[in-house]
Amino acid sequence: MEILDGNAVSSDLLNSLADRVETYGEDKPCVAFIRVGEDPASISYVRKKEKTAARIGIQSRLKTFPESISQVALLDEISLLNSDSSVHGILVQAPLPAHIDECVIFNHVNPNKDVDGFNAKNLGLLCQEDEKAFVSCTPAGIIELVKRAGVDTQGKHVVVIGRSLIVGKPVGMLFLQKKLTGNATVTYCHSRTPDLAFHTKQADILVAAIGRPNFVTKPMIKSGAIIIDVGINRIADETRKSGFRLVGDVAFNEVAPEASFITPVPGGVGPMTVAMLMSNTVKAYEQSLKKHPTQ
């Protein structure tokens, strides 16, 4: 069994991005973060993204709004960033309050600045296998981890648990693409799938993105499978100062000995998500230069 070390791979990736950003001279990519409300997890994620950007020379701006902001007002704020040529990437931290339709917000972000890849146009370009598409960060990070592990995905059976727009659907579409780290047979399972284990036991590569702590257990996997754990679940832990600890969707201790590769939580998919966000920001910046070569 080998650990797919997201910290190491993302660190490597971030170093390459830092070198690349350095070549730009004075002009730097800039990403804008929008955070609504004071959800502790959202605060922590955005802070992590700001720090990582700063570390590799990417500028960032944080715009925070109260939980009570209206959808219209939030759309207006996005419009301002859409038309601001000094901003190359825009990220609206999910989840948003219940009175705001997340898809309306995602679809309002200029597709060329959509570093989160949640805009309908980028989802469609991903389905079309267009290289210019911004692919959402967690799926892109998963593919990068699998690629760096030297896994040949062609003809492998990838089983995805979860059909979210943010992870499940796009990661399946990526494994299905007609190119390297694609060409896999892909099965989508979810909460309405009866006898989930029947499907997960077939997986050469299992992607768990359900959001339920320790959900995937040893009897659910095939010996030698590659296990990708997308879950980041906070469970109470009195021994920690914070009062909680993070666990994945996979019961790591019992599953890991059976797996060929497995991602830990934390330190697996999580850091890859942040690294891919930076990669998308650099891509948005470089694509903006091609569109405005006089800059």
Next chain:
Amino acid sequence: MEILDGNAVSSDLLNSLADRVETYGEDKPCVAFIRVGEDPASISYVRKKEKTAARIGIQSRLKTFPESISQVALLDEISLLNSDSSVHGILVQAPLPAHIDECVIFNHVNPNKDVDGFNAKNLGLLCQEDEKAFVSCTPAGIIELVKRAGVDTQGKHVVVIGRSLIVGKPVGMLFLQKKLTGNATVTYCHSRTPDLAFHTKQADILVAAIGRPNFVTKPMIKSGAIIIDVGINRIADETRKSGFRLVGDVAFNEVAPEASFITPVPGGVGPMTVAMLMSNTVKAYEQSLKKHPTQ
């Protein structure tokens, strides 16, 4: 075994659409067809679509261009139709000549007039489960057939053979949606899937969209499965005046007795595709009225 009669269902659907179109008075929906080159199948498909439109009171325009038309010139022609307010739907008949990038063409069609549903934005809206999305016609027709047969898809295992943008990918996304005629477990197989029969034998609903005549045989299916045959393959037949006959991707005679429902070729999915195109045109027309309520 029951035949899923696409002719009957599409006829029913077209009658409803005709009634609806009649209520519009003088103002009628209009769809523009673009055909490039003289491919006999394309000519026949477009003619069928023109006739069906006329039958239900939808206006149509046909624009034909020589095989040699440049991509830029074709984009310009689409721009004219995009900005023509008397045109509500635009369909570019595929396949296009090799020197033209189909996705570039599809993505240039105004998403609000994209009655074929191949534009990246509509593909993305489909992934987002947005009701306003134009869903490509063959997948939408398949769902309609399954719905009219009274099949409960929730928890069923749908296996799709084929990962095309036009059929495979969208039909899987539809069966995966969190609503009626969705909530299925979905597996995508394709040319790189080893041991295809291992997967197809698990299917409660099998969608064959490979484009290979009589490819799916009896040993590949589970007894009682619902078989959806998307293939329209011309094979030589000297007994026919045309010199050919149409067969599906499924070896109908041996598979049908094992199936609970099966679509024939011709007369299954084919007529549904045309009916859904008309349905999309009506939808495009009605959505255009909502945007310009003064019309």
